[in-house]
Amino acid sequence: MKKLGIIVVAALSFGAALIAQPVMSTPTAQAKTKVSVVWKKSMGKHSYQVNASKAKGAYAYTSKLGKKVFKLSNYPNTTFYTKGHEALKIGKSTRIYYYIQSANGKKAGWVWRGYLTTPIMSQSALTKLINSSTDLDPSATLLKQSSAFYSKYRAILRKNYNMTGALTSFTNHQTRVYVSNAGLKSYVTKAMSVWNKALGKKVFIAGTASKHDLVVSSKASNDWDGLNDGTHLYLSSTALKDASYVNSVADTPEIRDLYNQYEDVAQAYKSAKAGSSEKASYLTKGHDLYTKLIAAQKAAAPTATNYWESVLVHELGHSLGLDHTPYLTDIMYAETSDDGFSSSVNGKYSWTSPKDPTQSRRETPSLSTRDVDRAKLAQKLGYW
Numbered sequence: 324m325k326k327l328g329i330i331v332v333a334a335l336s337f338g339a340a341l342i343a344q345p346v347m348s349t350p351t352a353q354a355k356t357k358v359s360v361v362w363k364k365s366m367g368k369h370s371y372q373v374n375a376s377k378a379k380g381a382y383a384y385t386s387k388l389g390k391k392v393f394k395l396s397n398y399p400n401t402t403f404y405t406k407g408h409e410a411l412k413i414g415k416s417t418r419i420y421y422y423i424q425s426a427n428g429k430k431a432g433w434v435w436r437g438y439l440t441t442p443i444m445s446q447s448a449l450t451k452l453i454n455s456s457t458d459l460d461p462s463a464t465l466l467k468q469s470s471a472f473y474s475k476y477r478a479i480l481r482k483n484y485n486m487t488g489a490l491t492s493f494t495n496h497q498t499r500v501y502v503s504n505a506g507l508k509s510y511v512t513k514a515m516s517v518w519n520k521a522l523g524k525k526v527f528i529a530g531t532a533s534k535h536d537l538v539v540s541s542k543a544s545n546d547w548d549g550l551n552d553g554t555h556l557y558l559s560s561t562a563l564k565d566a567s568y569v570n571s572v573a574d575t576p577e578i579r580d581l582y583n584q585y586e587d588v589a590q591a592y593k594s595a596k597a598g599s600s601e602k603a604s605y606l607t608k609g610h611d612l613y614t615k616l617i618a619a620q621k622a623a624a625p626t627a628t629n630y631w632e633s634v635l636v637h638e639l640g641h642s643l644g645l646d647h648t649p650y651l652t653d654i655m656y657a658e659t660s661d662d663g664f665s666s667s668v669n670g671k672y673s674w675t676s677p678k679d680p681t682q683s684r685r686e687t688p689s690l691s692t693r694d695v696d697r698a699k700l701a702q703k704l705g706y707w
């Protein structure tokens with residue numbers, strides 16, 4: 324009777340392992356306790372942590388699962404280091420076990436590798452990574468972390484990469500876009516495909532009048548070109564109707580320089596004494612600069628198709644959870660961190676002028692690497 328008792332206890336101790344791997348048939352008490360070593364090798368030092376969601380009720384063991392040494396869930400934040408690994412045949416299944424020990428060596432034992440996970444980066448390591456990579460552009464390393472990493476550092480990542488959070492509702496990484504203004508259909512189709520291609524999946528799909536997550540239409544406005552509140556995306560019908568509107572949207576270093584000069588002269592004109600020769604000369608200068616400015620804008624103007632498609636790519640970026648950046652070369656660029664229409668960017672820092680002033684504003688339906696990387700991060704954060 325006593326002997327049988329031991330077998331029953333041993334069977335229970337493997338219960339958790341059985342639940343975690345349903346591949347194993349339900350063996351008899353005898354089969355369960357039959358453990359043999361298939362191979363055993365030393366192993367380099369790699370760091371691991373207990374995978375809390377998988378290791379519920381699981382243990383570290385002595386050799387060949389002889390005895391329980393410690394319960395894994397009691398050490399959720401401990402970093403363990405590997406020393407050796409072995410393949411154990413348990414009943415009919417073969418599993419790889421790692422011999423792990425804590426830094427001080429006090430906790431050590433054999434653990435099925437399925438209960439382990441690579442440790443989440445420390446916050447100081449994350450700060451270092453953010454500071455050493457391109458501004459506002461999540462690096463490849465940052466984009467290949469575990470889901471535990473993204474949930475742990477959600478707030479830090481959101482702030483450091485100017486995310487606005489989930490704006491439009493997505494199901495299975497897709498959102499349905501319905502274009503209620505037929506005239507905008509080709510623009511919207513193009514803008515959707517730009518994102519879909521860049522992300523390698525159909526994130527934006529066509530919706531219908533009755534089934535959709537986002538409606539695209541137009542609305543009169545002199546203040547904005549595009550606006551997205553998460554369920555409705557509008558283009559300015561006022562600007563759309565004005566064929567010459569695109570002649571005023573270009574933003575190049577030359578245009579910014581002429582604009583600044585013009586502003587200075589306008590200010591000087593205002594301050595100059597009425598009727599003075601200075602005032603008259605400022606007026607002439609002002610006219611001259613204004614003429615040059617208009618000509619420069621016209622020369623650099625995008626086509627209407629390119630411009631409106633680029634506005635839509637920008638607005639769809641908001642749907643993915645992206646807020647603005649200060650880089651002219653990003654489709655998510657905005658002149659200031661507080662544009663007065665949407666809420667100001669509660670991001671990494673505020674700005675009132677572009678960070679890449681030698682560049683021209685992106686006014687084609689295309690994305691920068693930073694735009695794409697940020698959208699990928701947005702998915703990791705669960706925004707789409």
Ligand SMILES: [Zn+2]
Pocket residue numbers: 637638641647657
């Ligand atoms: Zn915007």
